[in-house]
Amino acid sequence: MTTYKIKEIFYTLQGEGAQSGRPAVFCRFSGCNLWSGREEDRSKAICQFCDTDFWGMDGENGGKYNAEELADKVIGLWPGGSEKRIANSEKQVGEISDLRGKPYVVCTGGEPLLQLDEPLIEAFHRRGLEVAVETNGTIAAPAGLDWICMSPKANTELLIQSGHELKLVYPQAGAEPERYEHLDFEHFYLQPMDGVDAQHNTRLTLAYCLSHPQWSLSLQTHKILGIA
Ligand SMILES: C[S@@+](CC[C@H](N)C(=O)[O-])C[C@H]1O[C@@H](n2cnc3c(N)ncnc32)[C@H](O)[C@@H]1O
Numbered sequence: 001m002t003t004y005k006i007k008e009i010f011y012t013l014q015g016e017g018a019q020s021g022r023p024a025v026f027c028r029f030s031g032c033n034l035w036s037g038r039e040e041d042r043s044k045a046i047c048q049f050c051d052t053d054f055w056g057m058d059g060e061n062g063g064k065y066n067a068e069e070l071a072d073k074v075i076g077l078w079p080g081g082s083e084k085r086i087a088n089s090e091k092q093v094g095e096i097s098d099l100r101g102k103p104y105v106v107c108t109g110g111e112p113l114l115q116l117d118e119p120l121i122e123a124f125h126r127r128g129l130e131v132a133v134e135t136n137g138t139i140a141a142p143a144g145l146d147w148i149c150m151s152p153k154a155n156t157e158l159l160i161q162s163g164h165e166l167k168l169v170y171p172q173a174g175a176e177p178e179r180y181e182h183l184d185f186e187h188f189y190l191q192p193m194d195g196v197d198a199q200h201n202t203r204l205t206l207a208y209c210l211s212h213p214q215w216s217l218s219l220q221t222h223k224i225l226g227i228a
């Protein structure tokens with residue numbers, strides 16, 4: 001049986017992009033193909049600006065799970081989710097989900113597509129969850145995802161060239177927006193690169209969106225709010 005290595009699982013609001021403000025359970029997978037996650041390796045990594053600790057399994061609800069265990073843990077964090085689990089087995093899930101919104105899981109990381117596969121997506125779906133992914137686009141997506149947010153990185157080959165949302169961290173030398181504007185996505189966002197130049201990068205991003213209105217600004221609202 002497949003086991004999934006999970007850094008942390010928590011309930012919050014989606015802070016970024018087109019679904020910003022929507023309640024979601026975040027499932028952060030351990031590991032990434034573009035950086036080891038160790039600080040001493042950052043300067044030689046393909047992706048050097050990562051704002052996330054995805055190394056290991058030591059976060060909130062972190063650990064090894066099989067698909068059924070992971071889907072149970074995720075739906076259990078949704079308000080009323082335990083009742084929903086019972087209702088699901090009694091085939092009354094519709095009545096409860098109408099009142100409590102469609103349960104939503106965002107699979108992120110690290111790079112979730114190193115691990116997320118069809119059996120896990122099916123296990124989420126059986127519990128009434130809508131399944132979103134945040135991916136760097138370098139690994140093909142399994143079938144069945146409800147929302148694909150692809151965030152391209154410089155000096156990588158994109159295997160995902162269509163989806164719902166393209167969210168580019170800006171500015172990135174070698175990953176200029178012009179390279180991605182013809183891809184098959186419904187929404188195009190620029191997200192200011194956080195770090196030492198965050199304020200300057202926000203001004204640059206704002207200016208780029210105003211002069212190239214195909215692109216909208218994505219602020220990391222969870223950081224503004226001081227939530228996870
Ligand atoms: C931590 S990544 C995990 C998912 C996947 N590996 C990816 O890169 O899309 C989640 C989101 O945070 C963005 N991100 C990472 N570091 C950032 C930073 N320093 N400033 C702004 N956004 C950042 C990524 O581009 C991606 O859209």
Ligand SMILES: Nc1nc2[nH]cc(C(=O)O)c2c(=O)[nH]1
Pocket residue numbers: 012013014015016026052108109134222227228
């Ligand atoms: N609130 C909140 N929204 C997010 N959107 C994308 C995130 C990520 O790390 O993938 C993230 C995150 O870590 N927290």
Ligand code: SF4
Pocket residue numbers: 032033034035047048049050051052054109110111136153
């Ligand atoms: S690809 Fe995503 S998780 Fe990996 S290092 Fe870059 S931003 Fe972080």
Ligand SMILES: [Mg+2]
Pocket residue numbers: 051052
């Ligand atoms: Mg984050």
